[in-house]
Amino acid sequence: MSVPDYMQCAEDHQTLLVVVQPIGIVPEESFFRIYKRISAVSQVNVRDSQRVLYIRYRHHYPPENNEWGDFQTHRKVVGLITITDCSSAKDWPQTFEKFHLQKEMYGSTLYDSRLFVFGLQGEIAEQPRTDVAFYPSYDECETVEKRIEDFIESLFIVLESKRLDRATDKSGDKIPLLCVPFEKKDFVGLDTDSRHYKKRCQGRMRKHVGDLCLQAGMLQDSLVHYHMAVELLRSVNDFLWLGAALEGLCSASVIYHYPGGTGGKVGSRRAQGGSLSAEAGNRHRPGALTSNGINADTSAEIGRAKNCLSPEDIIDKYKEAISYYGKYKNAGVIELEACVKAVRVLAIQKRSMEASEFLQNAVYINLRQLSEEEKIQRYSILSELYERIGFHRKSAFFKRIAAMQCAAPSIPEPGWRACYKLLLETLPGYSLSLDPKDFSKGTHRGWAAVQMRLLHELVYASRRMGNPALCVRHLSFLLQTMLDFLSDQEKKDVTQSLESYTAKCPGTMEFITLPDGLKLPPVPFTKLPIVRSVKLLNLPTSLRPHKMKSLLGQNVSTKSPFIYSPIIAHSRGEERNKKIDFQWVQGDVCEVQLMVYNPMPFELRVENMGLLTTGVEFESLPAALSLPAESGLYPVTLVGVPQTTGQITVNGYHTSVFGVFSDCLLDNLPGVKTNGCTVEVIPALPRLQISTSLPRSAHTLQPSSGDEISTNVSVQLYNGETQQLIIKLENIGTEPLEKLEVTAKTVNTKEKLYGDFLSWKLEDTLSQFPLKPGKIATFTVNIKVKLDFSCQENLLQDLSDDGISVSGLPLSSPFRQVVKPRVETKPINPQESSKVGDFSHVKALEAILNFKYSGGPGHVEGYYRNLSLGLHVEVEPSVFFTRVSTLPATSTRQCHLLLDVFNSTEHELTISARNNEDLILHAGECQRMAIQVDKFNFESFPESPTDGTQFANAKQLEEERQQAKGLEINSKLDICWKIPSLKREGEASVEGVLNQLVLEHLQLAPLQWDILVDGKLCDCDIVVNCKVGDPIPLEVKLTNWSKHSVGPFALTMTPYQDYQNGVHNYELQDAITFVGSNTFYIDSVKPTKDSVYFGALLFLYTGDFYLNIKFHEDNCSRELPLSWFCLPSVHIRAMEPTVQTKL
Amino acid sequence: VLVSIISSPPQNYPLYIRSVPTENELKFHYTVHTSLDVVDEKISAMGKALVDQRELYLGLLYPTEDYKVYGYVTNSKVKFVMVVDSSNTALRDNEIRSMFRKLHNSYTDIMCNPFYNPGDRIHSRAFDNMVNSMMMQVC
Helix, strand or coil: CCCCCCCCCHHHHHEEEEEEEEECCCCHHHHHHHHHHHHCCCEEECCCCCCEEEEEEECCCCHHHHHHHHCCHHHCEEEEEEEEECCCHHHHHHHHHHHHHHHHHCCCCCCEEEEEEECCCCHHHHCCCCCEEEECCCCCCCCHHHHHHHHHHHHHHHHHHHHHHHHCCCCCCCCCCCCCHHHHHHHCCCCCCCHHHHHHHHHHHHHHHHHHHHHCCCHHHHHHHHHHHHHHHHHHCCHHHHHHHHHHHHHHHHHHHCCCCCCCHHHHHCHHHHHHHHHHHHHHHHHCCCCCCCCCCCCCCCCHHHHCCCHHHHHHHHHHHHHHHCCCHHHHHHHHHHHHHHHHHHHHHCCHHHHHHHHHHHHHCCCCCCCHHHHHHHHHHHHHHHHHCCCHHHHHHHHHHHHHHHCCCCCCCCCHHHHHHHHHHHHHHHCCCCCCHHHHCCCCCCCHHHHHHHHHHHHHHHHHCCCHHHHHHHHHHHHHHCHHHCCHHHHHHHHHHHHHHHHHCCECCCCEECCCCCEECCCCCCECCEEEEEEECCCCHHHCEEECCCCCCCCCCCCCCCCCCCCCCCCHHHHHHCEEEEEEECCCCEEEEEEEECCCCCCEEEEEEEEEEECCCEEEECEEEEECCCCCCEEEEEEEEECCCEEEEEEEEEEEECCEEEEEEHHHCCCCEECCCEEEEECCCCCEEEEECCCECCCCCCCCCCCCCCEEEEEEEECCEEEEEEEEEEECCCCCECEEEEEEEEECCCCCECCCCEEECHHHHHCCCCECCCCEEEEEEEEECCECCECCHHHHHHHCCCCCCCCCCCCCCHHHHHCCCHHHCCCCCHHHHCCHHHCCCCEEEEEEEEEEEECHHHHHCCEEEEEEEEEEEEEECCEEEEEEEEEECCCCCEEEEEEEEEECCCCCEEEECCCCCCEEECCCCEEEEEEEEECECHHHCCCCCCCCCCHHHHHHHHHHHHHHHHHHHHHHHCEEEEECCCCEEEEECCCCCCCHHHHHHHECCCEEEEEEECCEECCCCCEEEEECCCEEEEEEEEEECCCCCECCEEEEEEEEEECCCCCEECCCCCCEEEECCCEEEECCECCCCEEEEEEEEEECCCEEEEEEEEECCCCHHHHCCHHHHCCCCEEEEEECCCHHHHC | CEEEEECCCCCCCEEEEEECCCCCHHHHHHHHHHHHHHHHHHHHHHCCCCCCCCCCEEEEEEECCCEEEEEEECCCCCEEEEEEECCCCCCCHHHHHHHHHHHHHHHHHHHHCCCCCCCCCCCCHHHHHHHHHHHHHHC
């Protein structure tokens, strides 16, 4: 006996073996249909008793196993059912012949046999025969079950007779020696009369009777027989049969203890009769001894409980039996089957450890060379048994071996499909599931090295099965879940093979359903590359939408009554889904930044990477990227265009790596940082593009308020120059541009700027609105740079050798300290100092032009966009006023402004002022120009309304006032420069140059002195004619324009003659007499009041005389500035009285 | 000879594996992996006994043709498994027991390391040295 039946279990000992076989040509399908119907009749209640017969059907049974039928009767084929297909009566004899041949194969053991003939009709079919049944077709055979029952009953009769026959054998009769096939030759020539031999025969027969009783449904009897057999056989050391007797004892006890069966699978096959079985079992056991008339057994009185083994004893006895079997090499199959049966029993008893020992033993039972199929069967059954005792890993191990065996190289046609199927079954044993989600969270589960191996095998098997999609799926799974455990070389290998597979069949995100219904979930490559953070980016500043401020505070949340609360009520959970406080605009490209890194030791090419979104129709624009090996965090920007408005949620991203398409949802990614994934999409807005007439600049402005400048332009201008900046506004969006507002802001002005830097007229541009998409409007801005034209201090020192030496005034002005002491002057070579480079300090002016624009549906919603244009103006110096001074003019109402003009450009430059000649300056040349100006009456400017109270502002106010003065002066001067070679021109401003002193000189004194001689107003150049001898009235009028009352003053008139050679003759007492005093005393004059004093002069001789009016030194008018006491000199020409008067 | 430490259920993945000789390591992996069945079985059998009185040493898990597999389980259900040559008769139960105790002590030291994350694979030079010396002793 060489073919073990791994499915055997202890209950099989009570069954009758019936072989069902086809003869001739029977369609397999039909045969198994009939076989199924036949095998449904597995339990039969024998008509006149309550005993139950159990039948075991086999459609294949090796005849050599049949030879062991004496050893254990359940191995004996007692019934044969043949099924045949016979269409014509002609074939009938032949068929019948075959039936007989078949019968002969098991002939020695058969109790009875049946032949089922299908398809034959006619007279032969009408003959009533017991051993043959005719059916017209496979579909019309309702009586099959009935037939089988009859057949079994006939089997029972034979069995019962045999049992009775053997059981009642008296010891006196010659008992034949039962033996197993390999023993036969051992007994040749043995003394058959010895006691030993007789005892052996007796023992074996007892055991045999026990088997028969068990089969006949007489459990208690069988127990008794087995006990007796054990005792008999033990005494003669017949170990093989002793083992069999013990096993029989065990089987009977198992049947008693576990009526539900131990077979598991076998049990389920019998499920339909299960309830009947239990019922029948309950019924027959108590009545087994009483109701049965044939229980005239000698040992009937032995108590049932005593005969039956306890569950522990069963195992002990099994062990014993197996150890006896183990002594015989030829009984390997028996031993193996006993082990299997014992394990099944132990599995029910939940004694896994002992069961594993049995199994361990079973593994080592060496049978003859097994065929591959048998090996597979053996490993599978081992696996199944391990599974049953809860050793899942061990079970998986054997299953895997079985799977490998299916595809062993020695097999000519490897069964990859079976191999794959078995491999799939091992997955739970290795705590491996094919759902990548199970591996995405927490630590790895299970034994990675072993799992990896299994996955590799799955990949290989699926590939050999010719299912590339499956293969790709498994390989992707391997790569995704085992990435941490793969070595660098393995990573390379796996990806290479993955790429080669995906070339044929790209990996998808669909479920793969296997034929047996298993669904393989898709494997997204969330680790290739690994995404660390997802950040939705705001639109670039120039495209960012802003909400128009409505009257109601936009930011005031309606949720809370508090304007501000330190308690921020958001939990961690909300964080991921929180809304972001910026908006995206429909139709504009929006960006999401991912921080990714490549864990692979080689360059990773990610193709077709795009965003997965919900909420809004979103056109994702996929990107392809290539990440260097083991890269650090690497920013990747994914873009897309929202096509509708509303809330958009970024759920994840999709990639294509190694030909596998993956959709990675952020929810499933561990350790991803996001700043929120939901953002609002607002309706479309127009887009404005700016181009200017000026070149773009590389220089970027860094504005303070956080705005970003989209465009920067730069221009180089000479100080004082004006230029037009033409800005082209192009609507490059799809919506009409309806609104435009322009504001300008000057940034980082350290330089003092005079006049309007930027000026424009918006109306001209607005007249071109609304601007259709693609249309261009122009907008003109005037840039005027007017910086300080004064030169730097050091320059001042070097070039002005005599400081501000205007009129020898005392150093009373606070602005005097501008002039540093002369000692510090560096001995600079005048040639060097006059070099242009020294003064060409280029200054920069920067300004931002803001364009607020809106239009389209976004405008309706109240959004606008802001575009900024950065303007960078480099101001090169044109001319400098190195020194400024005044010279009094002949009239007290006028004065000369002296300007030392320095040409700091490299070009020839002409400079002109109002009413003046052009002055030509060569590069680096310095010349003085004098401009006659009327003095100014600054007092008309508003004075500070509050003096003293706001002391901090006093200085500011002063500066402001000075600035206003400068402006006034400048407007009068109108100084222009021109560079003919460059055809550039501009203005020059003296505003910055003017200092307090100069201003004072340019100012009309608040005390206005008018001197009238002979009723005529005297001024410097006016000569008053008078007659000798006539008294000439002299009138001094003081008008006080200042705010305080002034005076009293004392004035002295001193006449003198100028000889035009530097000699003044003051000795004129005899030439001129004063009528009255030559000294005027003036009382204090209230503001805006005037007072007039009269005197008279009498000229005694003719001649040109001058009057010098002086203030007395001692009076209190010191407090007032000297320039206030600037009186005109009086020039009088005394002449002879005309003759005509005498005439 | 192989020493391995396996983390507590349900993960049951190896924290540390070291074998001499290193070739055919996968075979050892399979041996240890399947031995976990026995360990589980033994633990669950002992579940009824008071936990703190439990013997940590599980004894021989199962013999194979060439190797003997011994097991040891800490109270936190971290498993130590040792596979030794079955031809090595010098190793008695007592020696194995003391080896496991040594292993356990070293493992405790690792756990005391504040920079070690429970559940990570063990990369410790001190532990390696200890295992090395132990293996030297055995071989």
